Amino acid sequence: MGDASYAPLSSSLIRQLTDKIYEKRKGGALELEKIVRDFVNENQQEQVEKVLEVLATLMRSSSPHFRKGGLIGLAAVAIAMGPMSERYASQLLLPVLECLQDPDCHIRYYACEASYNIIKVAHKTAMLHFSALFDSFCQLSADPDKNTRNGAELMERQLKDIVLHSDEFDVSEFVRLLRERIYTKNVFIRRYLISWVHDLQAQFSINLVQYLNQILDGLFQILTEQTPRIRELCEVVMGEFLRSIIENPENADLEHMVNVLIVQAQSQDEFAKHIALTWLLAFLNLDSKKMLCYAPGYLMAILPCLSCEDGQENIREVSQRTNTALMKLVSDEVAESEKVLDLAAIVNVFECSLSQGPVRTKIAALEWIDHLYQAMPVRFFAYMEELFHSLLQLLSDPSDEVVSCDVRVLSHLCSGKNSQCANSPTGISGEVNVILLTKVSPYFINFMKSLLNEFRSASDFLSERGTFIIRQLCVVLDAEDVFQTLAVLLNAEDDMAFATQVVQVLNSILLTAPELFNLRCKLKETFSNQTEATLRLEDNVFFSSYFLSGVDSTVHLFVSLLGLSADCSFGALLNFAKLQPRSSARSVIPLVFSCELEVDCQLLVEVDKLIQLLETPIFSYLRLHLLDPRYQQPLAAVLYGLLMLLPQTEAFHLLRRRLQCLPNPSLAINFRSRSPSVTCEKMNTENYFGELLQHFTGLQEKRKAKRY
Numbered sequence: 001m002g003d004a005s006y007a008p009l010s011s012s013l014i015r016q017l018t019d020k021i022y023e024k025r026k027g028g029a030l031e032l033e034k035i036v037r038d039f040v041n042e043n044q045q046e047q048v049e050k051v052l053e054v055l056a057t058l059m060r061s062s063s064p065h066f067r068k069g070g071l072i073g074l075a076a077v078a079i080a081m082g083p084m085s086e087r088y089a090s091q092l093l094l095p096v097l098e099c100l101q102d103p104d105c106h107i108r109y110y111a112c113e114a115s116y117n118i119i120k121v122a123h124k125t126a127m128l129h130f131s132a133l134f135d136s137f138c139q140l141s142a143d144p145d146k147n148t149r150n151g152a153e154l155m156e157r158q159l160k161d162i163v164l165h166s167d168e169f170d171v172s173e174f175v176r177l178l179r180e181r182i183y184t185k186n187v188f189i190r191r192y193l194i195s196w197v198h199d200l201q202a203q204f205s206i207n208l209v210q211y212l213n214q215i216l217d218g219l220f221q222i223l224t225e226q227t228p229r230i231r232e233l234c235e236v237v238m239g240e241f242l243r244s245i246i247e248n249p250e251n252a253d254l255e256h257m258v259n260v261l262i263v264q265a266q267s268q269d270e271f272a273k274h275i276a277l278t279w280l281l282a283f284l285n286l287d288s289k290k291m292l293c294y295a296p297g298y299l300m301a302i303l304p305c306l307s308c309e310d311g312q313e314n315i316r317e318v319s320q321r322t323n324t325a326l327m328k329l330v331s332d333e334v335a336e337s338e339k340v341l342d343l344a345a346i347v348n349v350f351e352c353s354l355s356q357g358p359v360r361t362k363i364a365a366l367e368w369i370d371h372l373y374q375a376m377p378v379r380f381f382a383y384m385e386e387l388f389h390s391l392l393q394l395l396s397d398p399s400d401e402v403v404s405c406d407v408r409v410l411s412h413l414c415s416g417k418n419s420q421c422a423n424s425p426t427g428i429s430g431e432v433n434v435i436l437l438t439k440v441s442p443y444f445i446n447f448m449k450s451l452l453n454e455f456r457s458a459s460d461f462l463s464e465r466g467t468f469i470i471r472q473l474c475v476v477l478d479a480e481d482v483f484q485t486l487a488v489l490l491n492a493e494d495d496m497a498f499a500t501q502v503v504q505v506l507n508s509i510l511l512t513a514p515e516l517f518n519l520r521c522k523l524k525e526t527f528s529n530q531t532e533a534t535l536r537l538e539d540n541v542f543f544s545s546y547f548l549s550g551v552d553s554t555v556h557l558f559v560s561l562l563g564l565s566a567d568c569s570f571g572a573l574l575n576f577a578k579l580q581p582r583s584s585a586r587s588v589i590p591l592v593f594s595c596e597l598e599v600d601c602q603l604l605v606e607v608d609k610l611i612q613l614l615e616t617p618i619f620s621y622l623r624l625h626l627l628d629p630r631y632q633q634p635l636a637a638v639l640y641g642l643l644m645l646l647p648q649t650e651a652f653h654l655l656r657r658r659l660q661c662l663p664n665p666s667l668a669i670n671f672r673s674r675s676p677s678v679t680c681e682k683m684n685t686e687n688y689f690g691e692l693l694q695h696f697t698g699l700q701e702k703r704k705a706k707r708y
Contacts, residue, residue, distance in 0.1 A: 006054050008047050009035070017069035018058065025069060029076040036080035051077060052091045059095040064104050071099060071110045075117035082121055089125035092118050097129070100136040105145035112140065112151030116158055126162045127169065133159055134177050141192035149188070156192070164203050174200070175211040182218030187230065190222050194234050201240055209244050213256040220260070220276065224269040231271065238275055242282060249286045258283055258294050265301035274315050277305060281322045288329050292337060296345035298326055303349070303365055307358035323364060327371055338376050346372070347383045354390045359399045366394075366405045370412055384413060392454055395469050396461050403465065407472040414444035414477075440481050448485045456498055466505045474515045483510065483519070504606065511613055524621065607642060611651040614639075614658070626662055636662060 006014050009032070016028030032051075039047045055077065058070030078085045078092050085092055096118060099111035115133070119126035126133060137159065140152035163169050174196075182193055197219075200206050222234045245252040261283070264276035280298060284291045291298070305319035330337045346368075353365035369387060372380045391413075394406045451469070455462040473482045486506060493499040510516050510523075613619060625631040639659055646652040 008039075008050055009054055014054075014058075014069070017073050018063070018065045019069075020065050025072050028069070029072045032073055033076040033080040036077050040081055040084060048077070048081070048088075052088060056091065056095060059099070064107055067099060067102070067107055068110050071096060071107075071114040075114040078118040078121050085118070085122045086124050089122060089128060092122065093125055093129055097132050097136055100140060105143070105148055108140065108143065109145070109148045109151050112148065112155050116151075116155045119155075119158060119162060123162045123166065124168075126159060127166055130159075130163070130170070131173060131177060134174070138181060138189055138192055142186045142188040160196070160199050164199070167205075169206065171200075171206055171208065171211065175208070175214055179214050179218065182215055183221055187225065187227055190225055191227075191230050191233075194219075194222055194230060194237060198233055198237050201237060207251065209241060209248070209251045210253070212241055212245075213253045213260070216257050217260045217264070220264045220267070220272050223272040223275060224267070235271075235275070238279075242279060246282060246286065254283050254287055255290060258291065259297065262294070262297035262301045265305070270312060270315060273305070274318065277302065277315060277318045277322065281318055281325065284322060284325050284329070288325075289333065289336060292329065292333065293340045293342065295326065295330075296342055296349055298322065299346060299349045299368065300352075302326075303353045303361045304357060306364045307360040327368070330371065330375055334375050338379055343372070343380060343383055347386055350387065351390050354394055359402055362394065362397065362399070362402045363405050366402070366409050370409045373409075373413060381413075388413075388450070392450055395451070395454065396458065396465055400468060403468060404472050407469060408476050410447060411473065411476040414441050414447050440485055444477075444481070445485055445489075448482075449489060452486070452489060452493075452502065455502060456495070462501060462505060466502070467509055470506065470509055471513050471515055474509070474513070474519075479516055479519045480522070500602075508609075511618055512616075520618065604646065607645060608649065608651040611642065611646070611655050615654065623658070632662070 013028055013031055013035075016024055017032065019025050019028070036048060036051060039045075039051070052074075055070045055073045058066045058073065061067060061070070074092055074096060081088070093115070096111050096114045099107050100115070102108050102111065115136075119133070137152050137156045140148055141156070143149050143152065178193060178197070181189065184190060184193075197208065197215075201208055219234060219238060223231060223238070225231050225234070245254075258280070261276045261279050264272055265280060267273045267276065280301065284298070302319040302322050305315050306323065308316040308319070330341070350365045350369055353361050357365065369391075391406055391410055395403055397403055397406070455466060470482065470486075483506060486502070490499045490502055510520065614622070622635065626635055636659070639655060643652065643655050643659065646655070
């Protein structure tokens with residue numbers, strides 16, 4: 001091509017601009033800058049436009065050197081024109097933007113250099129083409145060529161400076177660009193994006209908070225970045241956003257952000273989880289009433305975090321604070337809570353936590369169930385059918401703390417606090433049974449029936465957790481109600497083997513558990529202040545119901561000895577053999593063992609346990625009564641009867657040694673002058689104990705019939 005093809009530029013200048021050596025190209029650019037400046041000073045706009053056409057021709061060339069010459073030439077023209085370059089924005093910048101995507105890394109680098117020089121003098125052009133520039137620099141920030149990345153970073157800083165000093169910056173367009181790219185996994189692009197947010201956030205005239213709901217989730221994704229510098233910068237950005245929200249909550253769309261926070265609070269990344277929980281707590285403090293409707297999400301997020309192990313104390317602490325604040329909110333705003341709380345969703349969260357959560361999570365869920373029931377019993381009770389099965393299943397949890405809390409919650413639910421609970425059908429029939437359970441809540445009866453079914457369904461459940469569960473029930477409820485209800489239910493039980501197992505557990509608890517001390521005392525006093533006129537089944541409710549529950553002779557011995565009822569003790573003992581006393585049950589007579597009921601291995605084991613218990617402090621009062629002539633004869637009859645039943649085991653010798661300590665009746669201490677008379681001596685107990693023993697005999701016959 002001749003000079004005419006490049007007019008008004010000379011061929012030599014074109015050769016210099018397209019030289020493969022950078023220094024020669026730079027020299028040509030300086031000469032071109034001088035030529036264009038003269039055209040501008042002389043107001044020769046046509047000549048300037050012709051120069052731009054020549055450079056555009058170079059940019060379209062397939063030769064990389066020509067394109068390099070075109071890039072450096074366009075930058076020189078922009079510098080020469082200064083502010084006037086705004087008129088030629090498209091001719092100057094668009095060809096350069098195309099070269100930013102060139103396959104040749106050198107072309108991309110020189111395109112960065114040209115862009116820098118162009119936007120440095122053409123700020124309006126930069127703002128006009130901000131989206132294209134932002135997108136190009138974003139891609140170049142992850143360029144495989146280090147020099148290109150450095151060039152892009154320099155260009156990025158120049159663009160930021162222009163934006164920060166411009167009144168024409170479109171924040172919504174920036175947020176759109178950010179939202180489209182914020183989920184990238186590339187570490188360089190993440191750094192690029194978060195640095196933009198950080199720098200714009202510091203500009204008072206730019207309000208990003210109102211757009212935060214659109215980019216919040218993406219910011220949390222950047223928080224999971226493992227590069228410390230990027231993560232720390234993102235943490236600073238998040239902290240500044242939260243500070244702005246706390247200072248001016250009206251600028252933030254809390255309701256559209258809270259769901260994002262709930263999801264992120266369940267993140268596997270501890271750093272992101274802690275930030276999300278911190279925000280949730282702040283939102284709860286800022287606008288608690290609005291947050292009430294998000295309670296299911298809050299609970300879904302915080303309940304698992306309450307079980308965080310060592311090393312995650314910050315997560316556990318903020319979760320505890322949020323949990324406490326949410327509980328207080330429900331208590332303080334009961335009327336509002338009843339209107340807006342989605343109890344169905346909350347119950348689903350509880351069921352999930354109770355079935356899968358760690359110990360602290362389960363306990364927190366149980367505390368919430370109790371809290372909601374106390375705050376809104378009528379409305380919450382409607383969901384108890386869904387929760388009740390989960391609460392029952394939780395009784396088999398390996399954690400004693402969980403079971404104890406579960407029992408406490410169940411006890412409150414069974415307290416008959418509302419009419420629905422009080423009117424629950426029980427399925428209990430029979431006049432005596434109704435009398436025995438008059439003061440017990442119907443819902444409690446149903447709970448005990450369900451508990452027995454749970455014991456029945458899992459053979460090891462009763463043996464492993466039964467004792468602990470029943471003891472806990474006795475702590476939080478009236479122990480007499482617990483035993484009395486179980487006794488009545490067991491009395492109607494068809495499965496004799498199962499009933500025997502349960503009664504043996506109850507018997508062990510009654511005789512040994514510290515929680516049952518008062519009940520044992522009451523049982524001892526069952527007959528101490530009654531006369532013949534008042535000795536009726538319905539008046540000795542606990543003794544009667546528990547005695548009626550016995551399907552094993554040893555149970556009757558246990559309870560009768562505990563209550564110092566020698567008549568019943570001896571009567572139960574006589575049922576081990578077909579015996580008839582000559583005068584009364586108090587007479588010590590020769591035992592003629594014409595067996596009526598089978599003495600099996602299981603029974604002997606229970607008798608062995610009884611002998612061991614007779615030596616414990618619980619039965620110290622009974623051993624002392626062996627010194628009293630009023631009790632010695634019937635008690636000795638019972639103990640000698642047990643001695644005759646036992647094979648010569650250690651228990652046999654233990655009891656034999658104890659009986660050898662009995663004083664001669666003529667030397668027995670006379671207690672009559674020191675204590676009130678025993679009304680048992682004045683009573684005709686035949687009718688009362690006859691009814692109980694008749695019931696017991698019937699049970700034994702029923703058991704024998706089922707066995708054979």
